[in-house]
Amino acid sequence: MGSADRYAFVRRYASIAAGPFVAAYHRISNSRLASWLLYTGQRPMVTLALLCGVFATFLALALLRPVDMQQLLSDTNTLQTLFTTLLSGAILIVSVVSSISSIVLSQEITDIETEQSRIDASIEFRKRAENLAEVEGSPGQPAAFLEVILYSIYRETRALQRATEECDDEEFREQVDALAEEIVDEARGAAETLDGARFGTFNVLSAGLHYDYSWQLNTARRIRNRYESEIGEETADALQALIDTLKFFATGREYFQSLYYKREVARLSSNLLIVSLPVIVFISYLLLAFDSNIIPIFRIGPLSSLPVFVLLAYTISLAPYVVLTAYVIRVAAITLRTLAAGPFLVRQPDHDDIVELQVDIDPDSWDEQAESEAEGREDESGERAEDRDQEAAGETGDAEGDRPAAED
Numbered sequence: 001m002g003s004a005d006r007y008a009f010v011r012r013y014a015s016i017a018a019g020p021f022v023a024a025y026h027r028i029s030n031s032r033l034a035s036w037l038l039y040t041g042q043r044p045m046v047t048l049a050l051l052c053g054v055f056a057t058f059l060a061l062a063l064l065r066p067v068d069m070q071q072l073l074s075d076t077n078t079l080q081t082l083f084t085t086l087l088s089g090a091i092l093i094v095s096v097v098s099s100i101s102s103i104v105l106s107q108e109i110t111d112i113e114t115e116q117s118r119i120d121a122s123i124e125f126r127k128r129a130e131n132l133a134e135v136e137g138s139p140g141q142p143a144a145f146l147e148v149i150l151y152s153i154y155r156e157t158r159a160l161q162r163a164t165e166e167c168d169d170e171e172f173r174e175q176v177d178a179l180a181e182e183i184v185d186e187a188r189g190a191a192e193t194l195d196g197a198r199f200g201t202f203n204v205l206s207a208g209l210h211y212d213y214s215w216q217l218n219t220a221r222r223i224r225n226r227y228e229s230e231i232g233e234e235t236a237d238a239l240q241a242l243i244d245t246l247k248f249f250a251t252g253r254e255y256f257q258s259l260y261y262k263r264e265v266a267r268l269s270s271n272l273l274i275v276s277l278p279v280i281v282f283i284s285y286l287l288l289a290f291d292s293n294i295i296p297i298f299r300i301g302p303l304s305s306l307p308v309f310v311l312l313a314y315t316i317s318l319a320p321y322v323v324l325t326a327y328v329i330r331v332a333a334i335t336l337r338t339l340a341a342g343p344f345l346v347r348q349p350d351h352d353d354i355v356e357l358q359v360d361i362d363p364d365s366w367d368e369q370a371e372s373e374a375e376g377r378e379d380e381s382g383e384r385a386e387d388r389d390q391e392a393a394g395e396t397g398d399a400e401g402d403r404p405a406a407e408d
Contacts, residue, residue, distance in 0.1 A: 038333040039206070044271065046326040047319070054322070055315040062307050079310060080290050086317040087283040093320050094276045101269040104262060125251070132245055142256045143194045143204045149249045150187045150194075150211075156242040157183045163238040164231075172227050179219050183242075186211055205260050208253040209337055217246045261331065268327040276320045286313050 037046060129138045129145065132152040139145050157180045164176045193207040220243050228236065 038330055043267065043323075043326045043330070047271075047275075047323050050322045050326065051315055051319060054318060055311060058311045058314070059308070062303055062311065076290050076293070080287055083283050083286055083290070083313070083317060086314075087280065087287070090276055090280055090283070090317070090320045093324060094272060097269055097272050097324070101265060104265050128248065129252075132248060142259075143207075146204075146207065146249070146252060146256070147191050147194050149245070149252055150191045153242070153245050153249060154184060154187045156238070156245050157187075160235070160238040160242050163235040167231060167235060169227065169230060172223070172231065175223055179216065179223065183216050186216075205257060205334065208257065209334065211249075211253070213246050213250050213253070217243065217250070220246065264327060264331060268324070271327075272320060272323050275323050279317060279319050282313070283317055286317075 037049075041049075126138045126145075129148060129152075130136070133148045135148065138148055160176060161180050164173050167173055190207040190211045193210075194204060220239060224236070224239050224243065231239075
């Protein structure tokens with residue numbers, strides 16, 4: 001058995017062994033709790049839930065091993081070192097996030113000409129949306145604006161289907177119908193998610209993230225490139241109108257996604273500053289209390305008051321880090337769930353390719369493909385040379401035929 005066979009054998013059985021764990025991971029990641037924690041939950045509530053989880057975990061450990069926890073939390077010098085480190089980290093994390101916020105804010109502080117060009121570009125963008133939707137004015141709310149574009153996509157898709165009804169190519173009609181059904185289903189689902197949604201909530205961003213415009217755009221372009229010479233002008237115009245509308249939706253989605261990220265950074269900065277100042281004051285007081293040894297000791301059920309107080313103080317000291325975690329995990333999760341990034345797919349889509357891409361990308365066949373392409377170019381060059389020779393011979397014959405007539 002060669003090394004490649006051994007590698008394939010190990011890989012196959014490793015995938016079989018990891019199957020139950022992968023299935024469990026997918027069930028957990030698709031649960032309501034995970035969805036609330038990563039996407040839909042308000043970040044202050046997620047922060048509070050995470051802090052309660054940390055405190056409950058440490059309290060459970062203290063109840064299971066109360067003697068060990070008592071001994072662990074009785075060393076004042078170790079506790080002072082721990083909370084001094086947390087104090088330094090809280091100050092540092094506030095400084096880092098404030099610097100990031102300053103960078104984001106600096107992009108918004110521009111001269112009047114830049115602001116005017118931004119406004120003109122926004123107005124021009126909305127005019128294009130109004131022309132596509134054939135309405136007098138486009139909505140000002142991002143959710144309603146995207147709904148208008150989705151309706152334009154739906155209308156252009158139906159127009160393309162009507163234009164292909166009289167086409168003789170059955171394969172072309174089948175591919176267009178399959179693409180149209182995918183577009184209509186996704187457009188309806190995204191519009192239902194956007195209906196009544198408020199910008200800043202996850203519903204607006206979710207509708208754009210789940211709408212796989214990149215796959216639709218690539219498929220429409222493949223159909224156009226393959227059948228461009230075989231379809232009529234009306235069908236070609238309808239297909240091009242759909243492609244332009246999909247590109248327009250892509251531009252709007254990417255723009256609103258960037259606005260959402262800016263709002264998240266602004267919220268993170270404000271909430272972190274609000275939380276960090278009381279935490280810094282609390283840790284400073286706690287260090288003085290440890291140094292003076294003024295913490296009262298009494299019994300709380302099976303535990304002493306010292307472990308409970310230290311665990312509560314430790315949980316409160318983690319608040320700035322948990323606030324940062326609550327915001328970062330949502331941004332990271334949204335980025336990982338993004339189906340499309342411009343014209344490219346960054347995740348494997350759920351759709352099957354309607355039009356197979358006839359490009360051989362196997363590196364082992366590059367030499368053969370290059371040779372066949374070179375031979376094809378030589379054949380085309382030979383045919384063009386023969387055509388030129390025939391045309392030249394024809395012109396010479398015509399000239400000789402005209403010469404006696406001119407002499408007569």
